[in-house]
Amino acid sequence: MKLLSLTNRYYLASILPILLVGGFLAYIILRGIINHEFNEKLFAEKKQFIHEWHTYKNLRETLYLNVGDKIEVKAVEYDPEIGSILSDTIMYDSFEKKELPYRLLKFSHKFDDRFYLVTITKSMLPTEDLIQGVGQIILILIAGLVLSLGFVSRAISKKIWTPFNNTIFSLKNYQIATPANINFDKTTIDEFKELNRVLIHMIDKSRKDYVSLKEFTENASHEIQTPLAIIKSKAELLLQNGNLDQENLEDVGKIYEAANRLSRLKQGLTMLAKMDNNQFEEVEPIEVAELITSSLENYEELIAMKEISLTKTYNSSPTLVLNNTLAYVLVTNLINNAIKHNLKQGSINIILNNDELIIENPGQPLSDDPENYFNRFKKGSAQSDSSGLGLALIKKICDIYDMRISYTVNEAKHRIAIQF
Known part of the structure; x- marks a missing residue:
């Protein structure tokens, strides 16, 4: 997995819960504000109702204020002693022809020596539509913000990591066997400057070690070859000498075989060293x-x-x-x-x-x-x-x-x- 993709995943894993929690809190706050406004309106209507009730004697038992809003007045035999009770309820709306949420205010009141239980209800349908719309907008904003942050983060990271990618490209194409020096693109980012400096130092040291090892391999191969050739030549002469007894001939034969084996061993090790040093590049x-x-x-x-x-x-x-x-x-x-x-x-x-x-x-x-x-x-x-x-x-x-x-x-x- 690329570092950029991993970084974006961590960003998304960090930001998404924050946005979701923020969206949920925004919903709770919005609903609290709307309920507060409804409560204010209900208390205002309660005050207005009591004023009109004492002023106008011909009020009916059920009064409709707006579409979906109504006031119910019910006479009771004794004082229920209800100050003001706020609650949410579900009621059937004949206009919408379905059950809708309502905000309800219930209280008791004494008028002309009689006790009454008054219920004021207000439909929350417009606010529910508003909350649903706001919720959809919040979700759209969250999705848009996440996508925007992803694209922006990717674009910024790609630009920031360009010097690093150029360094990797240069390293891939560098051959230690070639005499050319490696050059990295200039960058204003301190971390990449330090990385390039360390890499150049390591490459220089590796090249010096490579040259030293190559020279040692070539010198060792050359220097070993000469005494080996002398040993083999002298051993051949001794094997051809008819004055040696059988025991001496066997000893010389062992020397000759050991020299041949050492020669093959030298050739094999030299070949492996050259392959390790990439000295067979021509194809x-x-x-x-x-x-x-x-x-x-x-x-x-x-x-x-x-x-x-x-x-x-x-x-x-x-x-x-x-x-x-x-x-x-x-x-x-x-x-x-x-x-x-x-x-x-x-x-x-x-x-x-x-x-x-x-x-x-x-x-x-x-x-x-x-x-x-x-x-x-x-x-x-x-x-x-x-x-x-x-x-x-x-x-x-x-x-x-x-x-x-x-x-x-x-x-x-x-x-x-x-x-x-």
Whole structure:
């Protein structure tokens, strides 16, 4: 959820109850004012009635003042001792032909030594219509105010948050591997100024760390390569020397294998470091089927040596936009893994679909969850010729290009599937 939407929701959740309570209080106050006015009118009519009653002797028992207003006079045998009682009631109105609300004033009065009970009623129909109309107006005003506040708040927030959105856009498009400096739009908001300042400081530090790490990786790769080449060269010369006995030959062979393993380990770690530093940005269209076929040619002798049967099924020939080096590393590591961990007289089944590459081969059962073998230096066995980085390289390349990879083992049948 966007911050702007969340802010508007909080505004609405805060303002709406206030407006509703305010509208209800306005209704109560309005009704109280109207009732007060009615009471004033009823008391005034009471005073006028008593005055006219004492002045004019021929008043009837029931007197109609206005439409819906009337006065009832009823003689009683004793004094009910009723001062003034105000109440609301419902009465049938012959003019409207329905029951309507009335405001009623009841009191007792003595005239010519007789007691009378007088009731003055006034129709509240006009005021009820007025209150209903005012209530509708209040609701409309509340709805209009909420909508107006929502639109205004959205417009203001959008304008205020423009520098922040521009900063996010700049960060998304910034590449740490490029030498260009990042620039943020100028803003008058202090908080965004501070944010941009901190981000620039962090980016500068990250770039310096990136450059340092890149130089270290390149230097380390170069410096390690030279002594490794010397060790391998000397070991080869010693292996070709006919003066060494069997025990010494075995020791030199171990040195040579260790040097080869260290060389592969150096290459794998260097490749992972370069991928972490985004040093493989150049991409081009890669025909997957052609890449697999050409890569298999380099392993024909090894496949024949292990008497492995190879099956290729190209149901489609997809083209992916990848870095050429990483595409080659991905495919060769998959093939090399399938050969290295295969069984004698085993098989390799390669299936290529439009959106998926599958490589299956028989192998030894695993002692751990297959997905854990995508971690660095995780090996299925302690054999010396494995660096433990092959699957880690494959997983890293898949992550870079948002490809999903899975590794499953079913009855000693290993299956790696990559979905493009």
